[in-house]
Amino acid sequence: MKKIAILGSTGSIGTQTLSVVREHGDIEVTALAAGHNIAKLEEQIREFHPALVAVWAEEDAIELRTRVADLKVKVASGMEGLLEVATEEKAEILVTAIVGMLGIRPTIAAMKAGKDIALANKETLVTAGHIIMPLAKECNVKILPVDSEHSAIFQSLQGAGDNKIAKILLTASGGPFRGKKRAELEQVKVEDALKHPNWSMGRKITIDSATMINKGLEVIEAKWLFDVNADQIQVVVQPQSIIHSMVEYEDGAVIAQLGTADMRLPIQYALYYPNRLHLSGDRLDFWKMKAITLEEPDMETFYGLKLAYEACRKGGNIPTAFNAANERAVAMFLDGKIRFLEIPEIAQACMEQCTYIASPSVEEILATEQAAYEYIESRW
Secondary structure, eight states, rough: OOEEEETTTTTTHHHHHHHHHHHHOOOEEEEESSSSSSSHHHHHHHEEEEEEEEESHHHHHHHHHHHHHTTTTTEEHHHHHHHHTOOOTOOOOEEEESGGGHHHHHHHHHTTTTEEEEEEOHHHHHHHHHHHHHHHHTTOEEEEEEEEHHHHHHHHHOTTOOOOOOEEEOOOEOOOTOOOGGGTTTTTTTTHHHHHHOOOOHHHHHHHHHHHHHHHHHHHHHHHHHHHHHHGEEEEEEETEEEEEEEEEETTTTTEEOOOOOOHHHHHHHHHHOOOOOSSOOOTTTOOOOOOOOOOOOTTHHHHHHHHHHHHHHHHTTTHHHHHHHHHHHHHHHSSSSSHHHHHHHHHHHHEEEEEEEEOOOHHHHHHHHHHHHHHHHHO
């Protein structure tokens, strides 16, 4: 029986991972970590019986210990708790489903402990890809992408052998504001930006999709996962979210992965790789499908995507400044403190004020993040 641990078990990816576990019944969940959703975490503990769980705040840990006092489970907290979950002895795979740069240290610790990584925490590669990918080789562990687009690329590379990638075609739905211009986005409200046309995701990533910064972060992630440069990654808007991404080879052949908009598919593929198991749910019906349309992204209206390409090309700690600024700006937008169009403005400002470091250590990455937060606090 395969054994897994999950960081971010109460979020969108975490709960869908547990749905896959529930469907097949042949995976043991040894450890879980969550933020502040203690009620949901208690439900998961009672259903999946992990030996170890962690929450961020010690006060939440105290409450959870009381709630599950009748069960044989250790409750930890803070970064130490995340590291415990990441390195839990029995787990073979760590699913990194937490949002933000909080995932860097646990991911590194898990790899050093010999765990394969089912990667849903894109910020880890965006900010520390130059550390993570060499370390995966050194530790002889797999990085298995869970993002639907990167999973699609990964699936399209199966059987490629030594044939080289000419281009990655990274698809995007275009989000809820596809086709709109900047003037039409001046008065965007939070509830409008949270209405994604195809995918059910967490609030932060849904806003990132609305700005298309999420696609920019995926460009940077793809650079590290598939050892390509920014000019080999072309974003293609595919509004129906049927083509999840494609790979073009040197001979011009394009291999694509298609499917319904169901995150359980890439999650299951990562957990059972290289095997494919039955998955309940809808299937594509090509007789009923009216069209698959493809469009060029509007990088002037959604210039957060253009900024991501710039960060990808510059490298060093610039992607960290970009990512950290976006994280804080999205939180401010969700709290009603800034306008929608200020999100990329804040990201650009933080990139411009960042003191460049060509190959930052983990400590320098975290310092760059903090510097971006302090700069935003002083300006907005």
